[in-house]
Amino acid sequence: MPDFVLPAQINPPSRLLMGPGPINADPRVLRAMASQLIGQYDPAMTGYMNETMALYRQVFETHNRWTLLIDGTSRAGIEAILVSTIRPGDRVLVPVFGRFGHLLGEIARRCRAEVHTIEVPWGEVFTPDRIEEAIKRVKPRLLLTVHGDTSTTLLQPLAELGEICRRHSVLFYTDATASLGGNTLKTDDWGIDAVSAGLQKCLGGPSGSAPITLSPQMEAAIRARKCVEAGIRTQDHQDGDDEMIYSNYFDLGMIMDYWGPERLNHHTEATSMLFAARECARIMLEEGMDNRIARHALHGKAMLAGIQGMGLETFGDLRHKMNNVLGVVIPPGINGEAVRQQLLDDFHIEIGTSFGPLQGKIWRIGTMGYNARKDCVLQTLAALEAVLNRHGLRTVQGEAMQSAWKVYDSVRSVTAPAKG
Amino acid sequence: MPDFVLPAQINPPSRLLMGPGPINADPRVLRAMASQLIGQYDPAMTGYMNETMALYRQVFETHNRWTLLIDGTSRAGIEAILVSTIRPGDRVLVPVFGRFGHLLGEIARRCRAEVHTIEVPWGEVFTPDRIEEAIKRVKPRLLLTVHGDTSTTLLQPLAELGEICRRHSVLFYTDATASLGGNTLKTDDWGIDAVSAGLQKCLGGPSGSAPITLSPQMEAAIRARKCVEAGIRTQDHQDGDDEMIYSNYFDLGMIMDYWGPERLNHHTEATSMLFAARECARIMLEEGMDNRIARHALHGKAMLAGIQGMGLETFGDLRHKMNNVLGVVIPPGINGEAVRQQLLDDFHIEIGTSFGPLQGKIWRIGTMGYNARKDCVLQTLAALEAVLNRHGLRTVQGEAMQSAWKVYDSVRSVTAPAKG
Numbered sequence: 001m002p003d004f005v006l007p008a009q010i011n012p013p014s015r016l017l018m019g020p021g022p023i024n025a026d027p028r029v030l031r032a033m034a035s036q037l038i039g040q041y042d043p044a045m046t047g048y049m050n051e052t053m054a055l056y057r058q059v060f061e062t063h064n065r066w067t068l069l070i071d072g073t074s075r076a077g078i079e080a081i082l083v084s085t086i087r088p089g090d091r092v093l094v095p096v097f098g099r100f101g102h103l104l105g106e107i108a109r110r111c112r113a114e115v116h117t118i119e120v121p122w123g124e125v126f127t128p129d130r131i132e133e134a135i136k137r138v139k140p141r142l143l144l145t146v147h148g149d150t151s152t153t154l155l156q157p158l159a160e161l162g163e164i165c166r167r168h169s170v171l172f173y174t175d176a177t178a179s180l181g182g183n184t185l186k187t188d189d190w191g192i193d194a195v196s197a198g199l200q201k202c203l204g205g206p207s208g209s210a211p212i213t214l215s216p217q218m219e220a221a222i223r224a225r226k227c228v229e230a231g232i233r234t235q236d237h238q239d240g241d242d243e244m245i246y247s248n249y250f251d252l253g254m255i256m257d258y259w260g261p262e263r264l265n266h267h268t269e270a271t272s273m274l275f276a277a278r279e280c281a282r283i284m285l286e287e288g289m290d291n292r293i294a295r296h297a298l299h300g301k302a303m304l305a306g307i308q309g310m311g312l313e314t315f316g317d318l319r320h321k322m323n324n325v326l327g328v329v330i331p332p333g334i335n336g337e338a339v340r341q342q343l344l345d346d347f348h349i350e351i352g353t354s355f356g357p358l359q360g361k362i363w364r365i366g367t368m369g370y371n372a373r374k375d376c377v378l379q380t381l382a383a384l385e386a387v388l389n390r391h392g393l394r395t396v397q398g399e400a401m402q403s404a405w406k407v408y409d410s411v412r413s414v415t416a417p418a419k420g
Numbered sequence: 421m422p423d424f425v426l427p428a429q430i431n432p433p434s435r436l437l438m439g440p441g442p443i444n445a446d447p448r449v450l451r452a453m454a455s456q457l458i459g460q461y462d463p464a465m466t467g468y469m470n471e472t473m474a475l476y477r478q479v480f481e482t483h484n485r486w487t488l489l490i491d492g493t494s495r496a497g498i499e500a501i502l503v504s505t506i507r508p509g510d511r512v513l514v515p516v517f518g519r520f521g522h523l524l525g526e527i528a529r530r531c532r533a534e535v536h537t538i539e540v541p542w543g544e545v546f547t548p549d550r551i552e553e554a555i556k557r558v559k560p561r562l563l564l565t566v567h568g569d570t571s572t573t574l575l576q577p578l579a580e581l582g583e584i585c586r587r588h589s590v591l592f593y594t595d596a597t598a599s600l601g602g603n604t605l606k607t608d609d610w611g612i613d614a615v616s617a618g619l620q621k622c623l624g625g626p627s628g629s630a631p632i633t634l635s636p637q638m639e640a641a642i643r644a645r646k647c648v649e650a651g652i653r654t655q656d657h658q659d660g661d662d663e664m665i666y667s668n669y670f671d672l673g674m675i676m677d678y679w680g681p682e683r684l685n686h687h688t689e690a691t692s693m694l695f696a697a698r699e700c701a702r703i704m705l706e707e708g709m710d711n712r713i714a715r716h717a718l719h720g721k722a723m724l725a726g727i728q729g730m731g732l733e734t735f736g737d738l739r740h741k742m743n744n745v746l747g748v749v750i751p752p753g754i755n756g757e758a759v760r761q762q763l764l765d766d767f768h769i770e771i772g773t774s775f776g777p778l779q780g781k782i783w784r785i786g787t788m789g790y791n792a793r794k795d796c797v798l799q800t801l802a803a804l805e806a807v808l809n810r811h812g813l814r815t816v817q818g819e820a821m822q823s824a825w826k827v828y829d830s831v832r833s834v835t836a837p838a839k840g
Contacts, residue, residue, distance in 0.1 A: 004478050006705055007471040010452045010695045012464050017457065022688055025457050032430045033692055034454035037437065037445050037626055039770045044433050051427040058424050071628060072492040072669065073687040079669045107668045200688055206457055208491060208628060208690030246666040248527045249492065249499045265775065267493040268442055268620055270628030272453055273693065275430045285426055350459045355685065 019352030074198025077210025088112035098149030148179030162191020204369030309403030439772030494618025497630025508532035518569030568599030582611020624789030729823030
């Protein structure tokens with residue numbers, strides 16, 4: 001091999017991540033990840049796994065037994081649910097209001113589903129009636145929804161969809177990667193059969209672990225396709241009747257057997273990521289889910305007020321904005337990427353760009369997880385205004401900051417992240 | 421929700437993990453993981469990604485451009501390669517000498533391959549002739565091999581297979597999860613088209629990231645199936661001719677576009693796991709791959725000598741034993757699980773059990789990564805002998821330890837893990 005110069009140790013620059021995620025991890029999560037490893041079947045490890053299941057039942061507001069982690073990024077959680085549930089030829093309905101609806105449709109197509117989509121323009125969401133009408137027409141086996149789509153910053157109302165799905169015998173899945181922990185999501189009350197998430201948004205952790213939850217109905221659909229790996233199969237094991245699913249890694253039947261009392265070996269659990277996911281949930285529940293969501297609402301509102309005070313236009317239907325991310329229209333004559341670059345270079349603050357139909361048209365600014373804080377909001381507004389001024393955009397001095405402060409002054413005490 | 425008592429912070433018991441993996445992570449790797457996050461497209465992040473590619477080229481001993489990480493455990497790396505390469509109906513040949521050969525066959529079946537297996541009894545490996553004979557008969561598109569199979573502790577010789585595959589126009593894959601970093605593996609010199617690994621064995625890190633490398637031939641096979649996600653597609657993007665692969669998460673065409681200069685968004689890279697993988701590689705290359713493999717050979721030999729000195733039988737063909745794991749036959753009249761339990765309870769030392777045809781018949785003892793050290797070997801031997809004595813097995817006092825020491829005394833200076 002040619003001469004090779006060893007790069008230096010990891011030493012990332014200090015950044016304030018105010019984009020659509022990933023955001024800065026809570027330092028407690030990073031410390032949890034630095035814990036030494038233990039064996040897969042060590043009682044301490046299986047104890048942590050069981051505690052993690054119990055913690056995420058609280059986070060998802062569910063009694064679902066099968067509430068566990070998929071070892072991969074948030075789209076690993078999506079794919080595990082879809083590939084384990086969808087049989088080739090199954091009809092699925094996907095309401096698309098941004099990039100991640102397209103992703104659900106694509107993954108379902110790779111599962112050989114018959115995919116039906118309905119679409120609204122980016123910046124809008126669906127009414128329950130519109131979705132029910134499509135369900136009646138398509139008669140899908142599954143409804144695949146995105147809860148919060150960061151590509152448009154919007155939040156699809158889900159509360160009424162479970163009842164509609166029940167009425168039409170449709171299995172109801174939602175991707176809550178971007179919304180969970182910063183926006184209300186009631187798995188059981190809303191009748192959702194499966195939810196997947198990730199750590200890198202409102203949960204305040206790193207990407208790389210995907211918490212999911214499955215209703216008994218969803219479990220039954222998956223168990224019909226149960227398969228036990230040849231190398232560890234015994235006479236007691238029977239396979240399900242349905243066709244073997246297209247993935248071993250994402251075979252939720254096997255993954256349930258690994259997390260369940262049988263502890264049948266599948267993958268080797270990503271221990272450090274489990275430590276991270278467990279600490280994310282502990283921090284959330286210490287704060288309280290309602291308090292946490294209220295905190296996201298408050299700082300999201302302050303960011304919105306500040307941006308409006310700066311005279312900037314926002315993107316999309318604000319009645320359906322996620323608490324944790326805001327689309328800001330790049331003003332005419334301003335080079336959006338140059339502004340982002342200067343924010344990063346001179347302030348070490350990152351805000352998000354956009355893709356698809358919104359590429360070059362909006363910035364996306366996040367206020368989520370560990371960074372849903374007054375100091376982060378005010379620093380970002382001050383820095384953005386200064387950079388915009390430098391790029392020739394005139395603002396009314398003080399208006400942005402005063403508008404944000406007004407939001408904070410309107411609440412008696414600012415909710416801060418829990419300390420524990 | 422019912423009253424919920426928050427569990428305490430992560431605080432795992434201190435264990436010495438001397439099983440077949442996971443083993444204790446190098447503390448430097450744990451510290452690297454505790455670094456704060458940065459954005460996906462931060463120049464520091466893309467710089468770390470490029471450095472990680474370069475580091476793993478050295479580890480895999482390859483010039484392959486596409487040397488990168490799959491975000492998941494080691495079987496995520498296996499599945500990414502198989503599902504991205506195998507087209508439905510493709511013939512594949514899998515030489516099975518343990519559990520993980522069965523796993524390769526199963527994953528290939530899920531990819532709708534026509535799977536042909538050849539088998540040897542657990543404890544043996546294949547001669548190149550035996551594999552070539554099968555290749556001539558089956559005429560597969562791919563040969564899927566396991567390099568080191570921890571289920572049997574054996575190492576399949578691969579050096580001659582690349583030339584055989586080239587002669588018969590077969591793509592050659594190996595799963596090096598258990599072997600890489602502790603046993604010689606020369607990707608380019610041996611003509612291997614794709615290799616996958618994991619961090620939790622000889623690399624001394626946690627499970628959750630799978631380094632892989634792909635030859636230009638393998639890349640071409642994958643590119644023929646290229647697909648760009650609908651939500652981020654532009655007019656410049658063309659899809660490949662072959663059928664869309666069964667997975668989005670493991671679509672290596674997309675993953676290459678994310679790691680390559682186009683930086684086309686796919687998943688959100690699991691930053692903390694990338695930090696871990698990068699540090700694992702840095703530690704290995706600081707020590708030097710040859711030194712590291714020699715260290716694994718030395719401590720594996722000392723463990724073997726100690727076990728034989730204790731009067732215990734070993735499992736499998738020792739000429740083909742992996743450096744980093746040893747199968748030990750559970751002596752008649754000894755309850756294997758009770759011994760493991762007492763080692764864990766009273767010494768906090770974990771050794772491995774077995775599954776499949778070896779269940780209840782052998783223990784598996786590892787000497788790998790951070791734990792391929794004199795102190796770990798001697799502590800494990802002393803503890804195991806004491807526990808066996810307590811369970812009624814008589815050994816000749818001092819023989820086990822003296823046998824291990826003799827191995828160490830036979831080398832002038834004991835190779836220790838690099839400090840840096």
